Amino acid sequence: MPKIKTNDSVLVIVRRALSEFLLLPTIIIILFLCLAGFSSFLDQERIASARPVRHFLQTHIFANADATSNLLGAIVSGTISVTTLTTTLLLVIVQQSAGSMTAQVFDQFLRRKTNQFYLGFFVGLALYAMIILATVNKPFNPVWGGTIAFCLTALALYFLVLLMYTTINQMRPAEIVNAIYYRVLEARERQLKALSFTTAIHTTCADKTSVLVCEKGGYIIDIDTKFLAGFVTDNCPDSKVILHHCMGDYVAFGEELAMVVNGQPHELALQQAIHKSIRFDIQRDIDFDAAYGITQIETIAWTSASTAHSNPAPGVLCVNVLHNVLGALSAEKELPKEKGSEVILYSDNVFEVLMTGFENLLVVSSESMQHQVFVGVINTLTTKMDRFPADQQKRMEDVLLLSLSVMGDHVLTRTLDRCLSAASQKLRTLGFTSTAQAVDEAHHHLKESVGKLNSRSTRV
DSSP, X not given: OOOOOOOOSHHHHHHHHIIIIIHHHHHHHHHHHXXXXXXXXXXXXXXXXXXXXXXXXXXXXXXXXXXXXXXXHHHHHXXXXXXXXXXXXXXXXXXXXXXXXXXXXXXXXXHOHHHHHHHHHXXXXXXXXXXXXXXXXXXXXXXXXXXXXXXXXXXXXXXXXXXXXXXXXXXXXXXXXXXXXXXXXXHHHHHHHHHTTOBOOOSOOOSOEEEEEOXXXXXXXXXXXXXXXXXXXXXXXXXXXXXXXXXTOEEOTTSEEEEEESOTTSHHHHHHXXXXXXXXXXXXXXXTOHHHHHHHHHHHHHHHHSXXXXXXXXXXXXXXXXXXXXXXXXXXXXXXXXXXXXXXXXXXXXXHHHHHHHHHHHHHHHHHTOHHHHHHHHHHHHHHGGXXXXXXXXXXXXXXHHHTTXXXXXXXXXHHHHHHHHHHHHHHHTTOHHHHHHHHHHHHHHHXXXXXXXXXXXOO
């Protein structure tokens, strides 16, 4: 059995930790260490202009080394205790929120810059005070160090109030979902730049090909199309690379990863370049994978709208945010193709993931009989349908046609009545006559159930 190459190494774990949470706290802690060195330099009275201020502070506040030592000791112990208790409380709050909004809450909590700043500040302050405390002795009184520590402690107490508010505010469904939405937009911008070095796959290539299999396994978290297009163009311009998997796909060890067309005589080097350009991980990365953010929103909507919680408000909120995502996709302008884009063939999957998400939400709206979610999905597709090209309109038509399979579980409320009428009219306007007739027929059958005693199984 061949030895499977794993990417779960220390380097990968450190890279993931830095990208998700640790980079900003680490920078802040390093700044506090530098501040400790600078304050010690000031206390050595090497800067003449700072001496009068230090003399004033030592005369009126830090009269002796014992007083400074006691203050710094209290700051160290207090900061560590408060940080520990506050962190424990915040984790309990996050865990409670995750119970209703799924584990996506953890991802958003970790990636928020404010949370990273607060943790780095408290830990950095404790380290700073400990370093200054270690320098205290009878002949040396770190006046500047004690003053800075005292001022930063006062600031930390106010930050503690802000931390409590921002954490509770972050647990609101609107904050969680909108945070994911903005990350989807940022990830999509990065994806569009990568797509400018690729060409969409339209037909199957019949030339001489060789198959490249996956040597690691995991989720595809990044594809460096710029590097790959440049390598192919410079070394084997007659070759082409067909990437069979999209960003965020899970590829198992030994599965087909890509196909090289006319790769000889540089086939080995080309295969190595492909492996180098594709990064894998054990979990998806929302910073580069827009489809992952869409899936997160869909998961929150599914959990909230299903009978697991039976709470329509977060579900409707998620549908509205997905409506915004669909609007953003419709407003995308085609980027000019970069040099070498014709040698990298790749299919974008974000629109398809979004349509699949709408299909899933239609199913869960039937399971929980929440017509609000159903209406939100139909309204989203209806209002945005004319902004997409014909092939994507056909995919949206398929979703609307699928909705009829679960519509019988709902009651014809006024909003649903208006929504179905608008959907039928839009479909006719765009030329989807048969689907419009199917919507009208389903609408008519559901309307006949109004005013009669029905159950879920006898309504239509």
